[in-house]
Amino acid sequence: MTVPLDTEPTPTRGKRPKQGEPVIDRALSLLAVFSDRRRALTLSELARHAGMPAPTALRLIARLVAWGALERLDDGRYVVGVRLWEVASLSPRGHGVREIALPYLEDLFEVTRHHVLLAVRDNEEAVLIERLSSKDATEVAYRVGGRAPLRSTAVGLVLLAGADQQFQEATLRKPPENEPGVESMPEGQLRRTLSDVRRTGIAMIRRSHPSKTVSVASPVFDAQGSVVAALSIVVPDGSTPPNVLAPAVRATARAVSRNLGHLAEVSPDVRTHSEG
Amino acid sequence: MTVPLDTEPTPTRGKRPKQGEPVIDRALSLLAVFSDRRRALTLSELARHAGMPAPTALRLIARLVAWGALERLDDGRYVVGVRLWEVASLSPRGHGVREIALPYLEDLFEVTRHHVLLAVRDNEEAVLIERLSSKDATEVAYRVGGRAPLRSTAVGLVLLAGADQQFQEATLRKPPENEPGVESMPEGQLRRTLSDVRRTGIAMIRRSHPSKTVSVASPVFDAQGSVVAALSIVVPDGSTPPNVLAPAVRATARAVSRNLGHLAEVSPDVRTHSEG
DNA sequence: CAGCGTTCTTTCATTGGTTGGAATAGTATT
DNA sequence: AATACTATTCCAACCAATGAAAGAACGCTG
Structure with missing residues (x-):
């Protein structure tokens, strides 16, 4: 009689050593791979950085491309798609404040011809929502869509003071992470600074890193x-003195606040005494 | 003998009448519910519009919130999150061209003080990437992040002509959908128009809908x-004549193109004859 | 303040969408 | 031609995803 061949009855196919996380988290982790330095990525790069096998990445990416969250270039690489940008433009704290603030940012920019920034807080960092810069302005560290630390930037201090x-x-208890170009503040001084920011409506920071600059921010x-955003101006150190900039920055920030409903007229039924 | 009670031995729990689409598609369909008119939505609204049961929507939304694609307001409603906006800002055809084009758009805006638009094509529509408007400018139909038809807008014609x-x-074969304020072009005329746009680098459209305006666009x-984008200016009908605007629009579009690498200097090895 | 409708949240048995190793095809580099 | 890498297809196993049901939490009305 023929001895049955010792073929494995269970083909190794389908053996799944370990199961991963929820599908959505995986899809989102693919999106998270994109960054300022990585705007166009190949399948294998995406799979590697997101920590998943290529077939899995491909399947998820196919869905994202079908919807428009990603787009495929002629060379096969993937980039963030216009459809995603379109939905994201509905973000109240992203494009929302930006849209309302832009005209006033432009006014400030026209008058001063220096960098004008608008930022919001996302967790433990500031996210740069808008930046107006003239072509010949001094170098500045952060780009629109980028992140900046709360403790060592003017907008960050404003956002932290308003949180x-x-x-x-929780933030004050954490150890200060050193950033190049700014000396980190000890906790006591930081507490006093935040208190001052709340009282005066102005934060000021000197940097030396990309270039020597002074930033003045207001909530x-x-x-x-x-406090939903922070508005700041960045000038070369030694040019216009901060105390000259402060009123302009504060006034601009107030103008934006007014358009967001802050300082709005009181409701009609209590508007005047004569109506009673 | 006792007749066994007709209790259903299979508890109705877990009965899944029909299975839906892939998870990612569902999650993305939740994002797609957001629009200009719907920027903050409740759970049930999201579930209803995305066509899925509330528990399912809640589970997916929880993931999206955890990542930052959505944010929850104090009143329980959900809005598009800053994290999504941040990733979307890496979109080459979204924020990418916008960033490069903005200074030139501003120049054109400063000189003319009229609406300046920048749009890209996404499938069968134009998506508005940027719009500069003075506070006292005439009303204009489209907002940043919004969509416009290809056949009846100046930017649309430019994008169509460059596709x-x-x-x-495929587009020409489709029946023209009528839009208010512009008479739809018959196919023959549209073909000639597109050809003209390609030859002259200018598209021009008269509208009467939100207000009487003339738009002049260039690729x-x-x-x-x-053709990756279209740049246009929108002026009140009867003000500056289109043929006066055309050179400024074309020049601005060329300036942006140049910064995108179009018309770049030839590669070093063929730069001059003197090097051979 | 009970009664009612709506929205939000948790639970859980079921199962079909999801998974990733392997194989194949395609492409660039040596 | 060989090597290395990337992209894509295939498919059986299985676990994450599913949604009815029930409960909790509001908001509104009489």
């Missing part, structure tokens, strides 16, 4: 009185 | 010579 108490305490409030 | 032959033919080319 809820709980978040501020933007919404209708509820929360 | 690949195959796409153009923006990339390094490969493809």
Whole structure:
């Protein structure tokens, strides 16, 4: 009788050593691979950086491309798609404040001809929403869509000073991470600084890193009185003195706040006494 | 003998009448619910518009919120998040061209003080990437992030004229959908118009809908010579004549094209004869 | 303040969409 | 021609995803 060949009855196909995370998280982690330095990526690069096998990445990417979250270039690489940009433009804290603030940012820019920045806070960092720069302006560290630390930038200090108490305490307790070009503040001084920012509506920081600059920032409030954004101007150190810039920055920030419903007229039923 | 009670032995739990589409498609369809008119939505609104049960929507939304694609407001509603906006800002055809073009758009805007638009094509529509408008400018139909038809807008005609032959033919064969304020062009005239646009680098359209305006658009080319965007100016009908605007629009579009690598200097090895 | 409708959230048995190793095809480099 | 890498197709196993049901939490009304 023929001895049955010792062929493995269970083909190794389909053996899944370990299962991963939810599908959406994987898809989003693919999107997260893109960055300022990585704007166009191949399949294998995406798979590698997102930590998943190529076939899995390909399948997910195919869905994202079909929807328009990603687009495929002629050379086979993938980039972030216009459809995603379109949905993202509905982000109230992204394009939303930007749209309202832009005319006033432009006014400030026209008058000063220096960098004008608008930023919001996302968790423990500031995200740059808009930046106006003349072609011949000094170098500046951050780009639109990029992130900046809260503790060592003018907009960051404004956003931190305007954050809820709980978040501020958590941030203050964390060890300050050193950034090149700015000396990190000890906790006590930082507390005093934040208090000053709240009182004066102005934050000021000197940097030396990409170039020697002075930044002056001021908070933007919404209708509820929360700090939703920070507006700043960045000038070469030694040019216009900060105390000259401060009023212009504050006035611009107030103008934006007003358009967001802050300082709005009171509701009709309590508008005047004569109506009672 | 006791007749066994007709209790269903299979608890109705877990009965899944029909299975839906892939998870990612569902998640993306949730994002797609957001629009200009719907910037903040409740769970049930999202579930309803995306066509899925509330629990499913909630589970997906939870993931999206955890990543930052969505954010939850104090009142429980959801909005598009800054994190998504941040990734989207890496879109070459979205924020990419916008960033390069903005200074030149501003120049044109400063000189003319009229609406200046920048748009790219996404499938069968134009997507508005940037719009500069003075506060007192005439009303204009489209907002940044919004979509406009190809056949009845100046930027649309430019993008259509610059599209690949195959796409153009497919579009021309489709019946023209009437838009208010512009008379739709018969196919023959449209063909001639597109040809003219290609030859002259200018498209012109008169509208009457939101207000009486004239739009003049010109193509923006990339390094490969493809039309990647369209730049236009919108003025009140009867003000500056189109033939006066055309050179300024063309010049601005060429300036942007040049910065995208179009019309770049030839490669070093064939730069001059004197080197041979 | 009970009653009612709506929205939000948690639970859980079921199962079909998801998975990734292997094989194949395609492309660039040596 | 060989090597190395990337992209794509295939498919059986299986676990993450699913949604009815029930409960919790509001908001509104009489």
